[in-house]
Amino acid sequence: MIYGEGEWLGGDVGEAGVDRPLTAWVQTRRFWMQVSVVALTYYIAGEIGLRLSLVGHSVTPLWPPTGVAIVALLALGSRTWPAVTIAAVAINVPLGPTVPAALLIAVGNTIAPLTAVALLKAVQFRIDLARVRDAAALVLLGALAAMAISATVGTLALLWSGAISGHHFAGAWSVWWTGDAMGVLIVAPFLWSLAHDPEHQTRHPFWEVIAASGALFVVCGIAMDADLPLWFVIVPVLGVIAWRFGQRGAARADLVVSVVATIVAARELGVFEGMSLVGRMITLQSFNATVVFTSLLLAAAVSQRADIAAVQRDAVETLQRSLLPERLCEVPGLELAARYIPANDQVELGGDWYDVISLRDGRYGVVIGDVAGHGILAAAIMGKIRTALRAFASDGSSPGTALERLNSLLSDLQEGATATVWYGQYEPSSHLLVFTNAGHVPPLVVDAQGAQYLEDVHGPPVGALDRTHFSESCCVLEPGTTLFLYTDGLVERRKRGLDDGLARLRASIPSSEVGPQQTCDAVVRALTAGSSDDDIAVLALRVGVDRRDLHIVRRATAASVPETRHLVKAWLADNGVDGSEAFDVLLATTEACGNVVTHAYGLIPGLMEVTGSLTPSHVHIVVADDGLWRSESMAQDGGRGLSIMRSFMDHVEIVRTPRTEIRMERRVSGARRE
Amino acid sequence: VERVVSDLARIRFDRDEKILTATIAGEIDISNTSELRRSIDEQLADAMTVILDLSATTFVDSTGIALLLDMARRLRTTRRTLYLVIPADAPIRRIAMLTGLNQEVTVLQKLSDAAAPHETPEPI
Numbered sequence: 036m037i038y039g040e041g042e043w044l045g046g047d048v049g050e051a052g053v054d055r056p057l058t059a060w061v062q063t064r065r066f067w068m069q070v071s072v073v074a075l076t077y078y079i080a081g082e083i084g085l086r087l088s089l090v091g092h093s094v095t096p097l098w099p100p101t102g103v104a105i106v107a108l109l110a111l112g113s114r115t116w117p118a119v120t121i122a123a124v125a126i127n128v129p130l131g132p133t134v135p136a137a138l139l140i141a142v143g144n145t146i147a148p149l150t151a152v153a154l155l156k157a158v159q160f161r162i163d164l165a166r167v168r169d170a171a172a173l174v175l176l177g178a179l180a181a182m183a184i185s186a187t188v189g190t191l192a193l194l195w196s197g198a199i200s201g202h203h204f205a206g207a208w209s210v211w212w213t214g215d216a217m218g219v220l221i222v223a224p225f226l227w228s229l230a231h232d233p234e235h236q237t238r239h240p241f242w243e244v245i246a247a248s249g250a251l252f253v254v255c256g257i258a259m260d261a262d263l264p265l266w267f268v269i270v271p272v273l274g275v276i277a278w279r280f281g282q283r284g285a286a287r288a289d290l291v292v293s294v295v296a297t298i299v300a301a302r303e304l305g306v307f308e309g310m311s312l313v314g315r316m317i318t319l320q321s322f323n324a325t326v327v328f329t330s331l332l333l334a335a336a337v338s339q340r341a342d343i344a345a346v347q348r349d350a351v352e353t354l355q356r357s358l359l360p361e362r363l364c365e366v367p368g369l370e371l372a373a374r375y376i377p378a379n380d381q382v383e384l385g386g387d388w389y390d391v392i393s394l395r396d397g398r399y400g401v402v403i404g405d406v407a408g409h410g411i412l413a414a415a416i417m418g419k420i421r422t423a424l425r426a427f428a429s430d431g432s433s434p435g436t437a438l439e440r441l442n443s444l445l446s447d448l449q450e451g452a453t454a455t456v457w458y459g460q461y462e463p464s465s466h467l468l469v470f471t472n473a474g475h476v477p478p479l480v481v482d483a484q485g486a487q488y489l490e491d492v493h494g495p496p497v498g499a500l501d502r503t504h505f506s507e508s509c510c511v512l513e514p515g516t517t518l519f520l521y522t523d524g525l526v527e528r529r530k531r532g533l534d535d536g537l538a539r540l541r542a543s544i545p546s547s548e549v550g551p552q553q554t555c556d557a558v559v560r561a562l563t564a565g566s567s568d569d570d571i572a573v574l575a576l577r578v579g580v581d582r583r584d585l586h587i588v589r590r591a592t593a594a595s596v597p598e599t600r601h602l603v604k605a606w607l608a609d610n611g612v613d614g615s616e617a618f619d620v621l622l623a624t625t626e627a628c629g630n631v632v633t634h635a636y637g638l639i640p641g642l643m644e645v646t647g648s649l650t651p652s653h654v655h656i657v658v659a660d661d662g663l664w665r666s667e668s669m670a671q672d673g674g675r676g677l678s679i680m681r682s683f684m685d686h687v688e689i690v691r692t693p694r695t696e697i698r699m700e701r702r703v704s705g706a707r708r709e
Numbered sequence: 710v711e712r713v714v715s716d717l718a719r720i721r722f723d724r725d726e727k728i729l730t731a732t733i734a735g736e737i738d739i740s741n742t743s744e745l746r747r748s749i750d751e752q753l754a755d756a757m758t759v760i761l762d763l764s765a766t767t768f769v770d771s772t773g774i775a776l777l778l779d780m781a782r783r784l785r786t787t788r789r790t791l792y793l794v795i796p797a798d799a800p801i802r803r804i805a806m807l808t809g810l811n812q813e814v815t816v817l818q819k820l821s822d823a824a825a826p827h828e829t830p831e832p833i
Contacts, residue, residue, distance in 0.1 A: 593739045593740040594740050596738055596739050596740050597717050597736060597738055597740050597741075600736075600738070600768075615800065615803075618768075618800050621768070622768070622770060622804060625738055625739070625768075625770045626770060626771055628739075629738070629739040629770060629771065632739060633739070675771045675774070675775070675808065676771045679770075679771055679804065679808070682807050683804075
């Protein structure tokens with residue numbers, strides 16, 4: 036048994052042991068395949084380079100293999116250097132002059148691109164050449180500096196083998212150096228431009244590509260073929276291509292222009308006709324270098340600026356998106372809709388906002404506001420205010436207190452920012468709306484009787500005065516009522532007064548039978564005619580006709596008792612219970628709440644919860660708390676409360692579970708509910 | 710003199726020699742009884758007869774009843790008289806009767822009855 040286990044374990048280890056060499060073998064195979072492909076490409080590039088030579092198979096103004104080597108070593112890693120060495124040997128040995136010299140040349144051809152890659156990596160070079168520093172790094176480090184190595188080693192090999200004499204050294208070196216460098220500058224960007232890069236790919240219409248290519252070939256023809264030296268006509272075309280198509284277009288155009296120029300020079304045609312070898316060489320290299328430097332740097336500068344502009348645009352969009360709620364929170368029994376309309380010429384941000392906040396006690400905060408001013412500063416202040424108000428609201432602050440705290444926050448910030456804010460707390464169970472208006476345009480309430488403005492203003496805009504007291508107003512939004520909130524951009528027009536705007540808003544708002552979404556759209560369409568000088572925020576909410584059961588949670592303080600009673604009263608009235616029946620329920624509820632306030636908790640009041648439900652014949656009220664009821668004082672003066680409850684309700688029951696619930700029930704005649 | 714008691718109720722005092730009439734409109738509950746008590750106490754001074762007109766009082770809970778009973782007791786110990794005015798159709802009339810308020814205090818149907826309260830005691 037033990038032996039068997041050991042064998043099994045051994046087998047497992049053995050398998051894992053086999054696995055490792057297998058992976059290594061796959062990697063080795065992949066490596067040598069890469070080396071083969073690179074070597075073959077290098078060799079082909081070398082053959083092409085030799086076809087471009089000016090004299091026989093020796094003086095080559097453009098040596099493409101250097102570009103291939105740099106691209107391959109950057110993409111696959113420096114460890115693929117054997118590909119370069121092998122291919123360089125294969126090309127140079129047939130060319131001579133001697134085998135040792137050819138091997139030395141191959142060594143130089145290997146060290147140069149390895150150095151180039153090391154230098155480029157050291158400066159965090161990026162192959163998209165999107166920054167001016169990348170273009171500069173490729174020219175200075177990748178091409179001019181690194182290719183001096185291959186030129187020096189190669190020319191020394193020629194000198195050593197006796198192929199050239201000492202006084203030809205400088206000329207041979209410079210031809211070698213410029214050829215290798217141009218290979219890097221023309222071929223590497225071209226190969227990189229072929230790489231698929233969706234991020235930097237901009238779609239261009241087909242006609243634009245055709246027009247650019249056509250223009251390029253025409254000016255190439257003019258530049259090369261004319262009797263007159265019209266080289267410079269190529270520059271604007273390359274400039275336009277670099278500007279419109281970026282580095283990818285520029286790299287391809289450079290390749291076309293350089294190759295055409297080199298072929299024309301090699302065949303002594305057009306402008307090169309009758310020039311000496313040295314003259315052709317210098318002219319061609321200067322031309323190629325000018326073309327490549329100009330378009331590489333221009334394309335890099337263009338793309339760098341475009342990148343900056345894109346970053347700015349992204350930042351503005353992201354900021355605007357993050358400042359307004361992406362989705363309004365769900366409020367039971369409320370239909371909600373909001374719109375934000377930026378000003379006409381708006382590249383900049385606005386300071387209008389809206390918000391719906393879920394509060395702890397089952398209420399919901401509804402906010403609309405407008406920070407004075409425009410632009411990124413107004414938007415940033417709006418973001419702060421929106422967040423601060425959410426925090427104050429979630430703390431349980433009443434609307435007035437929340438705006439007072441917001442006001443002192445703005446005063447403390449000392450930024451001179453002011454904002455008009457309308458903040459209301461809505462309780463779905465009771466439809467009670469408690470609100471404070473700090474200098475904001477009046478919301479519109481639309482019900483069966485028509486549209487009326489909630490004209491209460493409780494103070495100046497927040498931030499306007501150091502210390503401001505904001506009082507509150509309240510109203511009950513009957514089922515089916517629409518509350519429409521907006522910012523002044525909706526009603527203020529340059530040539531018309533605010534009163535005119537308010538009158539037009541009241542005239543254009545649809546009846547409350549129209550849902551919030553359509554209301555927002557209809558009003559915005561009617562008042563802005565599709566454009567506005569100012570940004571606009573609108574928020575519409577409609578109280579659903581379908582009523583939920585009553586649910587109120589309040590801190591168990593004496594001050595909460597009348598408010599609770601009023602909510603119960605509104606709920607009863609909504610359901611057709613009024614008169615003495617309603618009074619009895621209200622009295623019993625008040626007594627029950629009074630008992631909780633007086634007896635349930637110690638010094639620190641906890642919560643009391645009032646729930647109500649209706650059957651066709653009865654109202655049920657449950658008043659619950661989590662208190663300890665240390666003193667059994669309900670029997671003392673609380674006893675009067677209890678006896679009132681028993682007198683005015685048909686059934687009263689006290690349940691301790693361990694939370695204490697007073698369950699009461701009364702027969703009613705008027706309940707509308709099923 | 711008029712006082713607002715915690716937004717819920719409004720109380721008006723009228724003084725005719727030694728008769729203080731306090732008219733309370735609105736609601737009386739646990740949240741405003743102590744404030745109400747203070748407001749009345751401030752006005753009591755040397756009034757020998759105090760009439761609380763509750764005709765416009767729409768709500769009163771057990772703490773309000775306790776306040777009225779306590780006030781009746783305090784005035785009685787100083788040989789003063791308290792009358793309450795609660796019309797027959799007032800919403801608070803039933804609770805006043807159920808809690809035995811009418812047994813402790815003279816309850817009148819209307820304020821004019823207070824002109825000669827002793828001749829027409831409230832028959833409840």
